[in-house]
Amino acid sequence: MEKKMxxxxxxxTVFEGDSGGYYVWSNSKIPLLSELKLGAGKLLLHPLAFALPHYIDSNKICFVLEGTFTSCTHE
Incomplete structure (x- = not known):
């Protein structure tokens, strides 16, 4: 069976402020996410804004659509 997204x-909207916002797609509105056991979100940062470091107990895949991205990871 072929699935189309x-x-x-x-x-x-999880958060919205002067520096940007964080938005998510809910599993109830997009059943494919629930079926594949995935979550989807969008972090929008305005110029010169930053996101605070945080811990999450799952893997993430990030795509930069415009601008640059710098990340530090600690092992």
């Missing part, structure tokens, strides 16, 4: 605007 249509790109839609994120349906939930």
């Amino acid at each position: 249509v790109v839609e605007k994120a349906d939930q």
Whole structure:
């Protein structure tokens, strides 16, 4: 069975402020995410803004659509 995913605007705003926002796609609105046991979110940073370091107990894949990205990882 072939699955088709249509790109839609994120349906939930987790945070929005002067430096940007974090938006997510809910599993209830996009059943394919639930079926594949995935989560999807979008971090939008305005120029000169930064995201605070945080811990999460799962893997992440990040794509930079515009600008640059610098990351430090500690092992």
